[in-house]
Amino acid sequence: MSTIDSTVRHNQGLAGAHDDHHHHELGFWQKYVFSTDHKVIGVQYGVTGLTFLFFGFLLMLVMRWQLANPGDAVPLVGGALRGLFGPVVMTDAGALTSSGYNVFGAMHGTIMVFFGVVPLAVGGFGNFVVPLQIGAPDMAFPKLNMFSYWCFFISGVVMLGSFFVPGSAAKSGWTAYPPLAGMADFENGHLWLNGQTIWLLAMVFNITASLLGSINFIATIIQLRAPGLTWMRLPFFVWAQFVTAFLLVLAFPPLEAAGFMQLTDRVLGTCFFMPTGLVVGQSVAQSWSGGGSPILWQHLFWFLAHPEVYVLILPAIGIVAEIVANNTRKPLYGYKAMVYALFGLGFLSFIVWAHHMYMTGMGARVATFFQITTVMISVPSVVLLTSLLISLWGGSIRFNMPMLFATAFLPMFGIGGLTGIPLAFNAVDLYLHDTYYVIAHFHYVVAPGTIFALFAGVYHWYPKVTGRKMSEGLGRLHFWGSLITINGVFFPMFLQGMAGVHRRWYDGGVTYEQLIKPVIHWNMFMTVSAGLLALFQLPFILNFFTSLRFGQKVGRNPWEATTLDWDTPTPPPHGNFDKPVEVFRGPYEYSVPGATADFVPQTHRA
Amino acid sequence: MSKFLPFFTDRDVPYTVAARPDTGLYSAKLGIWLFLASEVMLFGGLFSAYIFLRLGAEPGYWPKGLLNVPVGTLNTAVLIGSSVTVVFAWASLKMREFMKYRFYMAITILCGIFFLCVKLTYEWPAKFDHFGVFIKQSSAAKYEEFLGNDFLKEKNEEPRWEVTGHILRAPKGSPYGAVAEHNAEHFSHGAGHGLHLPGGEGDYVIQLDAINAKPNSEDNLRPAFWPRPLSSKTAVIRAEDVESASTFVPRHSTYFATYFLITGLHGLHVLGGLVVFLYLWLPFKGGATLYKSNPEHLANRVEIAGLFWHFVDLVWIFVFPIFYLL
Amino acid sequence: MMISHDNTLPSDANAASHVAASVGKYKVLFYGLLALTVLTVGVSYVHFGSNFWNFVVGMLIATLKAGLVSAIFMHLLGEKLTIWRFLIFTGVFVTGLFLLTLLAHKDPIPGTAHSSHSAKGNWHVAESISSPEKNSVSTGSAH
Missing domain, CATH: 1.20.5 (Single alpha-helices involved in coiled-coils or other helix-helix interfaces)
Structure with a gap:
């Protein structure tokens, strides 16, 4: 089939969309709420994700207050929190209780990972940008796409609703380790209406949504690429989403299976994860048949949750790659190597999971296997990061808002990644396990790492979504304030962790003050930093909403970018493209010698 | 479909029916295979749990021969049969023989319904009123006449800790009191015994399965193809000698937990497949009616639903031996 | 709007005859699968020395059946x-x-409990998890 033929065929979808008579009939509900348009769904995911991120962050603020001022009432909002969350979580005076700390800890982790970052990075950016970047009129399965969002939405409502059942939300951590999680939260007397059971139900919905969404991404990327858009001409962001979607499709189902098992453990009294001879209080638990294994849960959980780490980071690297290429005005260094590194990373991420389980009593042979694979996975990670760093070399860099965040991502992700290497080694991990060192390590990867990249993405694609740029002034305030304070939050955690401060002490270590005296004072510093970090998010929120109205208006391609998403009207209409799309070149042809402009769009005929 | 669900609007996305030239696939076919890949991982997780728990089970704690093999074999055959008829239904559409399509699809649907009915009205309920007590290992010697561990040791077999059958009397306060009373009435009528049952308030009284009635018989060493009938013999077991006691429900043991979870999830898949098949069989706009406007599209839909159905069959091919036979 | 090119693809005469030719193959496979099912049941009553080998034989037959279903019914062969x-x-x-x-x-550190019935009493769960306030440390005095 000739190229022209396939162009015609591909673009018939677009032509159809243009005189699509449904288009004009759509009412408010179909256009903005139950929409099948990938752009609307992307915005829905994005806004929901941002809201959850902010909520999860607020939970952490209350916890940080408690760590620095154990037992003191939360200032200003303590009374309101008591009214909202009830006596299990807050004391009458407005201080966080110990089980309240567990609730907030478990929900902070769950919300940030499954309801904040993944929906924003994959659901939000993926949905909005991927079809545009591959020149498609929509996702391959628009109805399924809508279904995924609403399934996710239900999971979010159910998860938040669990705060208001008797006994409050889940308290067993985002990892929900049995046997504790298997029998937690029953003291309110309800079999179904309790924190941990609802957590499991919400997760089943969330996983289903993620699975269907990822299937849609993969099918879209394989099937709907515009003519001429060969694999090695794909923007790196699309590659990142492609590998991410594979991780989700193949890693999530075992957790769904495990979730069903824990659910039956809780409501039907099975013993998948309940061992024989379990001692509860003073006596052996008689009501269980036993024979289960808590280790089984950990295997199934981490089989998902380690690839999940890369689900959090890969879209972020994709966003940063787009922004770096665009603002250094030169092609990405080592594009192909980066793509292969993505696949290496994706593959290896499936066989490293038990490095989360060194403490479970696994023998030396298995531990050795997982140490080797874990150290191996740092190779592709370094390939990605180094390529991005070298891409900066010799560029005349435009430090606009997206680029500031993208630049900050590089060292922050570097710190997070490099501090993870000691944890790969069994012997070191036995000491550092469950200390603040671990907390600092993975937060550097996902907070100043992924979330900064997500901010970069918001600033970068906001003009395409709304037709207006966000304010640079407010943006810079947001950026510098966040960069400094977020390091104030997480860097001291390395010091505390190496001194042995345990991550689950709800009083900030006061009980063990004699052991950790040299580092306990950092608690206050970190808490103040966290408070300031919260303040520095206000300019962003303000910017986000006021720019809708007052931002500088932009045309089709405000960043002078090469990829297809900037080759549409702004904002893109129903069906996305106003002309037939055909691709003639690679994704990052910036500063091509002899070209008239310093960028050559992918659709530019040779 | 839009008629019934006003919120769904069709978008004209390429390659919904025709194949994309370079991949040779229409999108939905790629989508269903991706879905099946995730299903492989879902059932993979469950089967790896099965292996992990079975290997972790102490000798004698993984029951064998509790399921009805002839019925299971019949259900396996029915499911295989439905798999072949759904291929025929698709082939008929490809050859544009609509009436044949309706016929084969009807058979497929009937097979699916039959499978579920056997599962829900016969197999599962038969388990729910069966009962087993695991005897504490320290007390096992007292019940040697029902367990036959000396004989098993001599034959180099795994020990037996469980006494199974129908419960006739449950200790005071046990949740199985009502079941026991019901069974006891039945037992006394059928066997012509007097109403008086052995044992007291703190005892389980069980009408024994053949295997516990004659634990030292060579015949009972291996599970039988045809289920052995209950004996008329009873056993009295002191509550304090019992490690755990339960009807054959998920909480009975990790064996039944995995059995019910996997077959339950499999049953839900069967149900899901049936709903889709009914939609394609009945004159819905996106179902059989589609034949008039676009037979190839309907054939694609049947192919995709069929792929899902074959996968459900494929899972059963593994479920059947690991729970019924091995 | 329907797109003519996409949606009314005429059924290829070759494809139809190809399908017709396969129908016989499907029938043979159906009988083959039934025979393998009977075989699975049959060999499960033969003792192959240990449960492990019985399991291996059973799984081999099941894998063969699954392979046939996916290769032929699901058309994976020509996929x-x-x-x-x-x-x-x-x-x-x-x-x-x-x-x-x-x-x-298979490779735990010796002496640790995983799931065994013989490792009684190795899993202790304090009752305090169900009554959080009871076990919480008093912290007010520290500051």
Whole structure:
């Protein structure tokens, strides 16, 4: 089939969309709420994700207050929190209780990972940008796409609703380790209406949504690429989403299976994860048949949750790659190597999971296997990061808002990644396990790492979504304030962790003050930093909403970018493209010698 | 479909029916295979749990021969049969023989319904009123006449800790009191015994399965193809000698937990497949009616639903031996 | 709006005859699968020395059946490369899930309890998890 033929065929979808008579009939509900348009769904995911991120962050603020001022009432909002969350979580005076700390800890982790970052990075950016970047009129399965969002939405409502059942939300951590999680939260007397059971139900919905969404991404990327858009001409962001979607499709189902098992453990009294001879209080638990294994849960959980780490980071690297290429005005260094590194990373991420389980009593042979694979996975990670760093070399860099965040991502992700290497080694991990060192390590990867990249993405694609740029002034305030304070939050955690401060002490270590005296004072510093970090998010929120109205208006391609998403009207209409799309070149042809402009769009005929 | 669900609007996305030239696939076919890949991982997780728990089970704690093999074999055959008829239904559409399509699809649907009915009205309920007590290992010697561990040791077999059958009397306060009373009435009528049952308030009284009635018989060493009938013999077991006691429900043991979870999830898949098949069989706009406007599209839909159905069959091919036979 | 090119693809005469030719094959496979089912049941009553070998034989037959169903009923034999590619990955990862959990099971540090019935009393769960306030440390005095 000739190229022209396939162009015609591909673009018939677009032509159809243009005189699509449904288009004009759509009412408010179909256009903005139950929409099948990938752009609307992307915005829905994005806004929901941002809201959850902010909520999860607020939970952490209350916890940080408690760590620095154990037992003191939360200032200003303590009374309101008591009214909202009830006596299990807050004391009458407005201080966080110990089980309240567990609730907030478990929900902070769950919300940030499954309801904040993944929906924003994959659901939000993926949905909005991927079809545009591959020149498609929509996702391959628009109805399924809508279904995924609403399934996710239900999971979010159910998860938040669990705060208001008797006994409050889940308290067993985002990892929900049995046997504790298997029998937690029953003291309110309800079999179904309790924190941990609802957590499991919400997760089943969330996983289903993620699975269907990822299937849609993969099918879209394989099937709907515009003519001429060969694999090695794909923007790196699309590659990142492609590998991410594979991780989700193949890693999530075992957790769904495990979730069903824990659910039956809780409501039907099975013993998948309940061992024989379990001692509860003073006596052996008689009501269980036993024979289960808590280790089984950990295997199934981490089989998902380690690839999940890369689900959090890969879209972020994709966003940063787009922004770096665009603002250094030169092609990405080592594009192909980066793509292969993505696949290496994706593959290896499936066989490293038990490095989360060194403490479970696994023998030396298995531990050795997982140490080797874990150290191996740092190779592709370094390939990605180094390529991005070298891409900066010799560029005349435009430090606009997206680029500031993208630049900050590089060292922050570097710190997070490099501090993870000691944890790969069994012997070191036995000491550092469950200390603040671990907390600092993975937060550097996902907070100043992924979330900064997500901010970069918001600033970068906001003009395409709304037709207006966000304010640079407010943006810079947001950026510098966040960069400094977020390091104030997480860097001291390395010091505390190496001194042995345990991550689950709800009083900030006061009980063990004699052991950790040299580092306990950092608690206050970190808490103040966290408070300031919260303040520095206000300019962003303000910017986000006021720019809708007052931002500088932009045309089709405000960043002078090469990829297809900037080759549409702004904002893109129903069906996305106003002309037939055909691709003639690679994704990052910036500063091509002899070209008239310093960028050559992918659709530019040779 | 839009008629019934006003919120769904069709978008004209390429390659919904025709194949994309370079991949040779229409999108939905790629989508269903991706879905099946995730299903492989879902059932993979469950089967790896099965292996992990079975290997972790102490000798004698993984029951064998509790399921009805002839019925299971019949259900396996029915499911295989439905798999072949759904291929025929698709082939008929490809050859544009609509009436044949309706016929084969009807058979497929009937097979699916039959499978579920056997599962829900016969197999599962038969388990729910069966009962087993695991005897504490320290007390096992007292019940040697029902367990036959000396004989098993001599034959180099795994020990037996469980006494199974129908419960006739449950200790005071046990949740199985009502079941026991019901069974006891039945037992006394059928066997012509007097109403008086052995044992007291703190005892389980069980009408024994053949295997516990004659634990030292060579015949009972291996599970039988045809289920052995209950004996008329009873056993009295002191509550304090019992490690755990339960009807054959998920909480009975990790064996039944995995059995019910996997077959339950499999049953839900069967149900899901049936709903889709009914939609394609009945004159819905996106179902059989589609034949008039676009037979190839309907054939694609049947192919995709069929792929899902074959996968459900494929899972059963593994479920059947690991729970019924091995 | 329907797109003519996409949606009313005429049924290819070759494809139809190809399908017609396959129908006989499907019938043979149906009888083959029934025969293999009977075989599975049959060999499960033959003792192959240990449960392990019985399990292996049973799984081999099941895998053969599954292979036939996927190759012929699901048309995997003539399926496109795109699908094969990710199915191979799926196969690798699901095998990894089996093997590595198996390895981890077979290689615990001696003396630790995993799931065994003989390791009674090794799993202690304090009652305090169900009554959070009881066990919480008093912290007010520290500051």
